[in-house]
Amino acid sequence: MHTEHDWTTTPVTADILRGFLDLEQTAHGLLPHRLPAAARRQIPDEQLAVAQAQPSGVRLAFRTRATAVELDTLPTKRVYQGFPAPADGVYDLLVDGRLAAQATVAGGNVRTITDMITQASELREGTAGTARFTGLPAHDKEVEIWLPHTEITELIALRTDAPVEPATDIGRRVWLHHGSSISHGSNADHPTAIWPALAAAEGSVELVNLGFSGSALLDPFTARAMRDTPADLISVKIGINIVNADVMRLRAFTPAVHGFLDTIRDGHPVTPLLVVSPILCPVQEDTPGPLAPDPDGDSLRFKAMGDPAERAAGRLTLNIIRDALARVVQQRAVDDPNLHYLDGRDLYGERDYAEAPLPDGLHPDPEGHRRIGENFARYAFGSGGPFATQASY
Structure with missing residues (x-):
């Protein structure tokens, strides 16, 4: 268990994010988008507006010796009226490219699709939560946190028990x-x-x-x-x-x-x-x-x-x-x-x-x-x- 002074808080900014085309500052935090603002202004329906804000492939990428990582987020979850609610979206944490841990965030906003054809929906607001990862190896390592691919995710705060720096640019295509x-x-x-x-x-x-x-x-x-x-x-x-x-x-x-x-x-x-x-x-x-x-x-x-x-x-x-x-x-x-x-x-x-x-x-x-x-x-x-x-x- 870490005491309060053990934690380092790192601002979530573009230099530790991958897989997005635009970032929006919201009342809660930073919202990754997969289409730029100019494209979003031309979106004609709710389905694409929601889909491009769901962070499929979007991940945090940083280098650290931390053994514990916490990520505060406000998720927006999607359910279909008349069908069981899906399980909470999964956050995948990779160490040096290998899946090392997983977490979920309970609560959050809930968007209920009331009409499958028109994608009409109702939004119920909820509270933020925390994805927690512990027991990570203590050596210097590349860490990625892949966000749930079907949950809109506003990024609020990243805390670690060791300093963080942006991931190494290894020149991958x-x-x-x-x-x-x-x-x-x-x-x-x-x-x-x-x-x-x-x-x-x-x-x-x-x-x-x-x-x-x-x-x-x-x-x-x-x-x-x-x-x-x-x-x-x-x-x-x-x-x-x-x-x-x-x-x-x-x-x-x-x-x-x-x-x-x-x-x-x-x-x-x-x-x-x-x-x-x-x-x-x-x-x-x-x-x-x-x-x-x-x-x-x-x-x-x-x-x-x-x-x-x-x-x-x-x-x-x-x-x-x-x-x-x-x-x-x-x-x-x-x-x-x-x-x-x-x-x-x-x-x-x-x-x-x-x-x-x-x-x-x-x-x-x-x-x-x-x-x-x-x-x-x-x-x-x-x-x-x-x-x-x-x-x-």
Whole structure:
């Protein structure tokens, strides 16, 4: 047990944070955002406004000899009306890149989603709490605290029993990724178990995760945010939200993809850029959206509401999207040799679905995240992959 004078309080500032694009000073503390203020002013719905404030991939990173660490936060937790409240979000503490401890913060604000379709919600305010970690090794070490990937987290205070300094800059490459709720981490157990975090660890890269639940919709403001974010490697996982939100038809989709990639290329003309199509999702492979909660059953599941006969009129399905993305990349790669395509079924396909099915019909379970992360790392970061390091002599 530490007495009061044992503690060192370190201000939570940008120099000990990773994985964010903007920081907002609130009445309680510092709120990381994954879209910049200019983009947030253009967000048209509550779903993306909330998703980008949920700190998937955001972490504190510092060097210290501390054996005890406390982080005061005010979480905002999300529950769906009519369904059991999820467990408190997990804070992962890594020592020299390895998971060493976990904690949760009870209480906080609670946002109740009252309508799954419109994402209308009610907010009940609560109190701040503390994530505590003890028994850490006493040697000088790199410490990361990954924030809960589905809880908006206002950072209030960091206390340690030894001084803290910003993490060492080891010159690792920065991987900027954009995707849907699967990239955001839906149904993963803890923040370093979301598939982009697993792949980043395998590839020894710094992750900036722009996976937004329900909101990978080719929004121009997201493309501009990616254009303006420094990165050594870029990937975009496109398609599932376009289909399940039923936001456009094939005629609009193809030019929108071109425009999204054009904008990214305005800021990153030669950066390796990987376009990834959707993983296998049987309910939407050949049935258009919109997607809606399936009222049959006790647990939350989703079903596609569209008519497959309307595919001929341009209604989108996952198979149609994959074909369109492959064509776009093939056309552009003639003049852009650093542009690559990956069929999402190589990350999670028929065999994976048979062995680790999607529990709600849409999102992978923890085993699914592990498979996607391992497969992405093998394809992208492995020998000959688009993100492989080049040997230097």
